[in-house]
Each structure stands twice: as C-alpha cells, then as structure tokens.
Amino acid sequence: MYKSSTRSFPVYDSLRKAIIEQALKPGVKLPEDSIGETFSVSRTTVRNALVRLDAEGLVDLQPNRGASVADPTIEEAHDIFEMRQCLEREVMQRLCKMDAKPIVKALKAHLAEEKKYLDVDTTRSIRLAGEFHILLAELTGSKILANYVNEIVSRCSLVLARFAQAHSAQCGLEEHTEIIEAIEAGDAERAASQMHTHLHGVQDRALLNPDDQDKDNVSDILARYVTHNS
Amino acid sequence: MYKSSTRSFPVYDSLRKAIIEQALKPGVKLPEDSIGETFSVSRTTVRNALVRLDAEGLVDLQPNRGASVADPTIEEAHDIFEMRQCLEREVMQRLCKMDAKPIVKALKAHLAEEKKYLDVDTTRSIRLAGEFHILLAELTGSKILANYVNEIVSRCSLVLARFAQAHSAQCGLEEHTEIIEAIEAGDAERAASQMHTHLHGVQDRALLNPDDQDKDNVSDILARYVTHNS
C-alpha cells in the first residue's frame, strides 16, 4: 500500500493514526521541525509524509504556511459522507454478487473481535468498528475500491472529530450484524439499504447538532504515537 | 487543488499531463536526476512531485528503486474501469436531481469545443473528451466527487495507454450528446444507462484485445511538456 522511503513511513503512519483516533484534532498545526524531532528524522523525511497525507485529504498543506490537520467545512463534511454512501453501496452490491460463504466467515470473525473489546478498550473498539467497513471493501477483491473506502473512512473520522460531540457518533454493533445477515442472504437491496441506514445514523448524530471543538498542541500528543505499533 | 511548493507544481503537472496524454508510457522509469535537469530543479523538488503522483496512482514508487509510470495489470485495469462506472453513475444521479438549465448550458458549451477540434487537433480532442467527464463531476458541486472522478479518469488514460491499440478507444461525440439530452430530460435512469454504455464501449475496445506496448526514454518526451501551459 504505502511505498517510498523507509524512514518516512513511520511518520506517515503515526500521524495518520493520530488523526484518525482524533488525538490530533482538525486545524492543529503540524510543524516539520517538531515532528522531525519527535521521530528523530530530518524535515525532508517529515515533508514526504505530509505531502502524502495532503494528497489523501487528511492534512492541509499551504505554501509557505506549512501543514495542519485538515479542517473540513460543514459542506465538505456532507460531501464526504455522501461519497462514503456511494462507495459503500458499491461494496454491498459487489459482495452480494459473490460467494457469501467465505465473506460471511471473515466478517463474523471480525465481529467477534469487535464484541470482545466493546466496553473494554474504547480506542480499539472505535478502530475495529472502522475496520469493519474496510474489511467489507477488501472482501470485494478490488484493491482500488478498498483504497478509496479506506481513504473515505479516514476522512469521516476527521469529520466526526470536527463536528460530533465526543463519541456520540459510533458504529452500532447490531447494525453490523444486520449487514452481515443481508449479505448472507445474498440480498443486495437489503444490504445496501441497511448500510445506508447505518451510515446515515452515524452522519446524523454527527452533523445534526454540530459541536465546535477547540484545538491544542502537538508534541506531547504525538509522542504517544511514536512506534505505537498495531 | 494542488498545494505545496511552487517549484514542484510544474514538475507534477507536466508529468501528469505527459502520462495522461500517453507520451510517457506505463512502465517507463522516471529518474529523479534527469527530470530535475529537465525542469532545472533539485531532486528534492522532483521527489515531492513523484510522491504525490504515487499517491494518485499514476506513478509507482518503490523503495530504493525509484519511480516509474504506473503499469497496471489487466485485473487492475478492470478494477479501475469498474470504479469509474461507479463514480460516474453517481455523477449522473446527482445531476439529474439538480436544476438542468445551467448544467446543460455548460455541457453544451463544452461539446461545441469538442466538435471544434475534432479531426483538427487530435491531442486536444482527446483531452477535451476526458474533460467532459470531469466537467460533469464538477457540475455536481461536490469537490470530493470531482476529485475522485478526475483521478479515476486519469488512471483510465493510463489503462488505455497500456492495453488499447493506438486511440482505438476514444469517447464518441454522439454519446456525449445523448448523455446531455438525458440530463436535460431529468431522466436519471436513462442518463446513468447512457453513461454506462458509453464507458463500457470504451472499456471493451480497450480491454477485449489488449495490445502490449513497448516503452522508451523520458527526457526528450518530457521536454515537450515543460511549461506546456494551456
């Protein structure tokens, strides 16, 4: 998935995770210097990571003014969710045309994992909920589609970080279960509609009564993400 | 759209155009040195452009082995076209929910341009045909969707460069006309189906009897793209 230099990958990956897990909030400045110090790499290396994150829409890079965590407007927020609806509908339709057996097996395994950490490890729980959607996309067998879904799910996390009140908008486990059942039945119509309802729920809880957040500093937050593997 | 350093933009843009216009064929190596010389910039600057192009899927960046123009497999080629179908269907559905008047006006203006250069300037003609699809996406008002379409259209050019025999697979003007008519009628079903047929035609002509191409060098080709503003 990611290529390019060995050293910039950890920077890219840590920043990405920190943004998705909402430790780095939208609008926070990302100075090359301090990030470089945190990871003991040069600015050159940091910059590569930032360019990539900018291309993925997680970071906003402005000439001569540096990088900051992307800070979507409410319009962009809606756009992003609408795009996600489109992509995940496609995922549902494709999955329902395929052999359900191995797909359902993989999904149920993931669901078990989700259950396991529910009310135990919140951070992990949130991550797993997101990864459920990515797994769905991967199971279509299309790397391109999976990439797009991965990207849009990340950007949705960003939107939630920006507009939702703390963790109000999370994936419901039962809804994931229902989606799996629809796929098992090979009912594309139902699967797509379940997914639509599911995502719409998340979106509504997030965007109906948006709650403006305030930002804070970087270095200490980021420090916790250094070599924070898995 | 693109941000980041002033100097790397021309490099990014020229490479992008050269790849899309199929002057730089899939698999061709893109050494940082020679590209830097062509644009009179340092490798640092070139590299930024390459990282970005890699993120967009037009360039393949491998650790310690440099960059080359992406060289999609036949499976990826199908994936890319399928993805494009998905995205452009979305575009059609959105456009048909909107006020047709200004949309149709913009599209007809573009179509006139396409007609103007047909059989006159082949390169321009091909570019305009691609831009018709991008214009459609932009008219939805969603920057995110427009970006995705832009990206996927570029990647389709790459696929055509890789598998189609020279210019066998081009957009038909009449088909663009029919799409506009469907939008004018506000008939989402028909618009989507027209678009599907249109794209399927291009795909078929390209991927049914794929024709392996051979590659050649970079510098002289790129030279024609330096500050090729228009």
Add this chain to the structure above:
DNA sequence: AAATTAAATATTGTATTCAATCATTGTATC
C-alpha cells in the same frame, strides 16, 4: 561459452545548509 563474483557506476535515501517567506512582538505615530 555460461555462470559467478567483484568492482565500478549510477541512483536513491536522508540530513544539512542557506535563502525566502511568514508570524510576532515592540515601537512610533496619530
């Protein structure tokens, strides 16, 4: 002659350096 190894060359990875631009603070003026 074919295959292996070793040396030389070319290319990329990354840090460092200096220049250019932006942000901030302090000062003067109205």
Add this chain to the structure above:
DNA sequence: GATACAATGATTGAATACAATATTTAATTT
C-alpha cells in the same frame, strides 16, 4: 487606545552533500 510600521524570530522552500542501495560492467572461474 488604536493603527501602522519595523525589526526580530520562527518556519518553510529548495539545493547541496554524503551515505546507502541498486545496477551495470568487467573479470574470473568452471
């Protein structure tokens, strides 16, 4: 007290330099 300006400091832009890794060529061995 508010605004405009100037000087300082901080941050980014981009080239250079050196290290690490690949690739090519030549030499050696079988």
